[in-house]
Amino acid sequence: MIILFKIKTKSFSSKATLLCKFVVMKQTLGKQERLKSKTLIGKLYKEGNSVKSFPLRLVYVQTEHTSQYPAQVGVSVPKRNFKKAVDRNRLKRLLRETYRKQKQLVYSTIDKPYVYMISYIGKEELTYAEIEVKMEKLLTAFVAQIKN
RNA sequence: UUAGCAGAUCUAUCUUAUCGCCACGCCUUUUGGCGUGGAGGAAAGUCCGGACACCAAAGAGUAGCAUAGCGGAUAACGUCCGUCCAAUGUAAAUUGAGGACCAGUGCAACAGAAAGCAAGUACAGUUCGGCUGUAGUGAAACCAGGUAAACUCUAUGCGGUGCAAUGCCACGUAUAUUAGAGAUUGAGAACUACUCGUUCGAUUCUAAGGGGUGGGCAGAUUGAUUCUAAGAGUAAUUUUAGAACUAGAUAAAUGAUAAGAUUCUGGUAACAGAAAACAGGAUUCGGCUUAUUGAUCUGCUUUAUUU
Numbered sequence: 001m002i003i004l005f006k007i008k009t010k011s012f013s014s015k016a017t018l019l020c021k022f023v024v025m026k027q028t029l030g031k032q033e034r035l036k037s038k039t040l041i042g043k044l045y046k047e048g049n050s051v052k053s054f055p056l057r058l059v060y061v062q063t064e065h066t067s068q069y070p071a072q073v074g075v076s077v078p079k080r081n082f083k084k085a086v087d088r089n090r091l092k093r094l095l096r097e098t099y100r101k102q103k104q105l106v107y108s109t110i111d112k113p114y115v116y117m118i119s120y121i122g123k124e125e126l127t128y129a130e131i132e133v134k135m136e137k138l139l140t141a142f143v144a145q146i147k148n
Numbered sequence: 149u150u151a152g153c154a155g156a157u158c159u160a161u162c163u164u165a166u167c168g169c170c171a172c173g174c175c176u177u178u179u180g181g182c183g184u185g186g187a188g189g190a191a192a193g194u195c196c197g198g199a200c201a202c203c204a205a206a207g208a209g210u211a212g213c214a215u216a217g218c219g220g221a222u223a224a225c226g227u228c229c230g231u232c233c234a235a236u237g238u239a240a241a242u243u244g245a246g247g248a249c250c251a252g253u254g255c256a257a258c259a260g261a262a263a264g265c266a267a268g269u270a271c272a273g274u275u276c277g278g279c280u281g282u283a284g285u286g287a288a289a290c291c292a293g294g295u296a297a298a299c300u301c302u303a304u305g306c307g308g309u310g311c312a313a314u315g316c317c318a319c320g321u322a323u324a325u326u327a328g329a330g331a332u333u334g335a336g337a338a339c340u341a342c343u344c345g346u347u348c349g350a351u352u353c354u355a356a357g358g359g360g361u362g363g364g365c366a367g368a369u370u371g372a373u374u375c376u377a378a379g380a381g382u383a384a385u386u387u388u389a390g391a392a393c394u395a396g397a398u399a400a401a402u403g404a405u406a407a408g409a410u411u412c413u414g415g416u417a418a419c420a421g422a423a424a425a426c427a428g429g430a431u432u433c434g435g436c437u438u439a440u441u442g443a444u445c446u447g448c449u450u451u452a453u454u455u
Contacts, residue, residue, distance in 0.1 A: 085428050093403050
């Protein structure tokens with residue numbers, strides 16, 4: 001399977017041609033779309049810029065990655081704010097869910113591959129509805145910053 | 149029925165719809181479709197004991213650590229079961245740091261002359277020697293006793309490091325430079341701390357400074373496994389037979405929304421609110437400890453009440 005993917009990525013030389021296919025797409029969030037590579041994460045925190053919309057923070061960098069999707073996303077909740085693993089898992093799930101619902105905002109505008117990490121910097125747990133609103137604000141701010 | 153004691157089990161939602169996550173299988177040949185499965189009793193603390201892996205004979209001694217009535221269970225244990233003793237409780241039960249102060253050393257509040265190394269009150273006896281007895285203090289008064297959650301001694305056990313182990317594949321690099329040490333008369337390294345002993349050892353070791361990698365596969369989930377039945381045993385446990393396969397992620401999978409059911413709370417009602425506490429697998433088992441919601445069931449004890 002992995003070998004197959006490599007062949008595919010090599011065969012499509014330009015990613016820009018691919019992007020048109022994603023304009024109308026499903027609201028999935030599979031493994032390919034998530035940020036997993038340690039080297040990329042290292043690069044992200046070294047060179048990335050950030051956008052804030054309390055209690056969320058998005059660190060991004062424009063770079064090539066192995067996925068076929070326009071962007072790879074990672075989610076993090078710091079251990080020092082939430083000591084219990086249950087709380088961290090819960091917040092991560094909510095972040096992923098809200099991002100999944102609204103990623104069209106980003107995909108419809110960007111034309112280069114991006115990598116970013118969404119962190120939860122607040123210290124208190126919010127509900128799904130609240131996080132959904134914050135995520136929308138964050139993503140619109142991100143899009144606006146990229147355009148300029 | 150109330151109160152108490154001991155133990156076991158479950159852990160909270162269920163249904164439907166829409167969107168979505170992880171693993172596996174099948175079908176398709178694409179940005180899929182279908183099916184099956186998908187966190188806990190503590191997954192936690194990492195406190196004990198194993199399996200497994202590596203450490204060049206995984207050497208010897210000392211030190212160190214652990215355990216401590218007796219018998220048994222077990223892969224093993226500091227765990228579990230039975231039992232004796234002690235303490236507590238009316239009782240069911242609970243708790244126990246329950247080997248040894250006839251090896252040595254230390255310690256002992258108050259009282260007391262004295263709880264050792266130095267003394268000594270009163271009375272009586274007397275072989276006139278502070279020799280003997282009695283009294284007084286105290287739990288204990290002289291060659292005695294208490295104390296080992298005091299050193300210590302005895303018996304038994306313990307090699308070390310941990311899946312970031314370890315093996316393989318791929319990618320990449322620097323044997324740069326500077327300072328110091330060192331060449332078989334041995335720098336340094338390997339076998340926890342020390343000593344001995346053994347072995348390795350020059351493209352070496354230490355410090356500064358800098359560079360690269362951090363991708364994948366195996367290990368990894370079929371196991372001291374779970375369930376049922378019949379025996380053995382007071383029990384922990386075990387034997388035989390049959391059946392079952394029950395998470396395998398890796399920046400780390402179980403979620404979101406809506407409607408209904410059910411339960412609970414508030415309210416005369418319409419209706420409104422809530423869905424539980426502690427908490428999320430990370431090589432894996434047996435325990436222990438700690439956190440904690442709401443139940444259900446079983447056995448037992450004493451007192452009171454009712455029939």
